[in-house]
Every structure is written in C-alpha cells, then in structure tokens.
Amino acid sequence: MARYTGAVCRQCRREGQKLFLKGERCYTDKCAVTRRAYAPGQHGQGRKKTSEYGLQLRAKQKARRFYGVLEGQFARYFDIAERKPGMTGENLLRILESRLDNVVYRCGFASSRPEARQLVRHGHYTVNGRRVNIPSYLVKAGDVVCVKQKTASSDKMKGVTEANGSRPVPRWLDVNRDKLEARVIELPNREDIDLDVEESLIVELYSK
Numbered sequence: 001m002a003r004y005t006g007a008v009c010r011q012c013r014r015e016g017q018k019l020f021l022k023g024e025r026c027y028t029d030k031c032a033v034t035r036r037a038y039a040p041g042q043h044g045q046g047r048k049k050t051s052e053y054g055l056q057l058r059a060k061q062k063a064r065r066f067y068g069v070l071e072g073q074f075a076r077y078f079d080i081a082e083r084k085p086g087m088t089g090e091n092l093l094r095i096l097e098s099r100l101d102n103v104v105y106r107c108g109f110a111s112s113r114p115e116a117r118q119l120v121r122h123g124h125y126t127v128n129g130r131r132v133n134i135p136s137y138l139v140k141a142g143d144v145v146c147v148k149q150k151t152a153s154s155d156k157m158k159g160v161t162e163a164n165g166s167r168p169v170p171r172w173l174d175v176n177r178d179k180l181e182a183r184v185i186e187l188p189n190r191e192d193i194d195l196d197v198e199e200s201l202i203v204e205l206y207s208k
Helices: 008-015 023-027 052-067 071-083 088-097 100-106 113-121 155-163 199-206
Strands: 125-127 144-147 173-176 181-184
Touching (some): 071 199, 088 199, 100 113
Antiparallel strands (some): 173 181
C-alpha cells in the first residue's frame, strides 16, 4: 500500500500553516510551523513570486496533505466528483470528508488523521457492525462507526478519547462518546467543512 513516509512537519511548513498531522504536538510550542515559519529547504526563506498555476497547485497540495491522500488517488476522487451532479469542488471535499479515517478523526476517536489511518488499518473500528480496515472506505448517510469493544477498553484508546473529548464534532455526525460510536446523519455540505481549502482553484487546475 503506497503512502507518504517522510517528515510530516515539512508538509505543514511547505503550506505555511498547521495541517494538524501530529495530534497534540501541533497545539504546543514544539510545532514546526511555530518554530520555523518558512518553507523547508535551502531556499525556503527566499522571496518568491507565485503564478496562477502556483496558487492552483498549492491549493491541491494542501487538500491532499490535509487528508493524507496520494496524487493518483486524489485524481481519481476528482474524476468521481466531476461526474456527480452539483459543484465539482464541493463534491470533491464531500468525498474526502467521507473517508473512514477522516470520520474517525472527526469523531475524536483518534488524535490526527495519520493516527486514524493507522488505527483503521489495524482493524480497531467497525462500520455497521463489520470490521473495516480500509482507511479510504467511504461512509454513507446512516452508517454507524464504532470503536471495537476490545479496543475501547484499552488504555491507549481511553487516553485518546479523553484528550479529544472537547474537540467540536461536525453537524453531520452524531457522536456518543460513552459508547464510542458515531452515526453519519448525512454527508457534509461545504459550510460543514472547516478546512482552509480553496476548492475552486483545484477545479481550475484539473480543468486545464
């Protein structure tokens, strides 16, 4: 399975903002963006002019990195979004939000999307009572996502859920923190997605 294995803090620095890829560390003074607020590499502190294509590319890269999706898979998501009725950019974000690893993170059952991805791969969650170990699994309205009973009783999961208990839950998810389960009320609309992503620039990039 292909995945990014490099330093995730470099991704945040390249985009010039926190992507919250390392959980609690992102909220402390140890955050790389806080300590070195410039792009990585020897030319990271140089002045650069950004072209129209550059802005579009950065918008796409930022979205990919938020959700931990590689280039080929992101392009396939765009093709799916383009074929759906409605606005392509919103469709794309809706697909990305409905990934199981993102839903697990949104529910507070993991500290970051990379951690959620790993926990899903290890089979710690179920969807509608069936174990699912595919991070890219797309949930649907009405699906119920649960932490497995054995996992829920572990010290690791108790620490994760306690640390993220105050994190706001999106309107499109109904989370029961006592039972460690969540129901997908509906797929999100654009106003429900709080990420700083300019989807219109992504559409322009792929439309060239």
